[in-house]
Amino acid sequence: MYVYFNGSVIKKEEVLISPFDHGFLYGLGLFETFRIYDGHPFLLDDHLARLNDGLTQLNIQAQFSRETILDAIQQLLAKNGITHANIRLNVSAGVGEIGLQTDSYTSPNIMLFARPMEPAGDELQEKEAVWLRVKRNTPEGEVRLKSHHYLNNLLAKQEIKHKVNCEGIFLTEGNYIAEGIVSNVFWVKNHTLYTPSVDTGILNGITRQFILQLAQIHQLDIQQGFFEKVSLLEADEVFVTNSIQEIVPISRIDKKSFPGKQGVVATQLHKDYRNYSSFLWSRKELKGELEC
Incomplete structure (x- = not known):
């Protein structure tokens, strides 16, 4: 499986994150999960609005537009050869000193994962x-x-x-x-x-x-x-x-x-x-x- 990591699509085994990332040390990070229907990311703008608001609250200097994330999604889907998928967009605060930080996080780690799904059906699953x-x-x-x-x-x-x-x-x-x-x-x-x-x-x-x-x-x-x-x-x-x-x-x-x-x-x-x-x-x- 390929993942999108900080601007590049690479094999999942090649992803390296520092143990000093405050997303790992203190849980300082956010994510969104959304579904791709035949290449279309349903309600992407709403997911990004919630993500961007949360990043501001956590003092992580990153904001995402539809165009930027759509480009990343298209690269990821093409590399994995899928059109129907479950996407997780993950933003982790990035590396910091040990201890609670009050300054802004200026270099967050950005990852997208894609898992293939069957095309959506018309029948409800209870x-x-x-x-x-x-x-x-x-x-x-x-x-x-x-x-x-x-x-x-x-x-x-x-x-x-x-x-x-x-x-x-x-x-x-x-x-x-x-x-x-x-x-x-x-x-x-x-x-x-x-x-x-x-x-x-x-x-x-x-x-x-x-x-x-x-x-x-x-x-x-x-x-x-x-x-x-x-x-x-x-x-x-x-x-x-x-x-x-x-x-x-x-x-x-x-x-x-x-x-x-x-x-x-x-x-x-x-x-x-x-x-x-x-x-x-x-x-x-x-x-x-x-x-x-």
């Missing part, structure tokens, strides 16, 4: 879910960044072991619904779409934001807030989202069954998702596109 014993930790700052600090997610993944078709759902310390290990959580009751507020400390997922905008267009009532488990367990349907797996209906949580991939709202949102995944750069284009 999963089961469980409530996690591990609680969702609070963000390190005002909002949760998509950072290298992933221990909470790793502990949760170890809790559910190797259950491929299962997602674990975090609760906060106050026992409010938070998010999945690698997903945001939604449920529907009486034409209202519910999802935890970002004030619970969850990651404001790019797919989460896209789904909320689709829901507005379909004139669903939307409730974002602090919800206990009973709210979800009384739902008509439940689904989770992320940028790689898209929309994943939940068929069961513990002993409670749900419609899974037969859910009406999940099915409609997935249809919309498929319609736009091959050309949309940002959710901001969505409203105008639907009105055409």
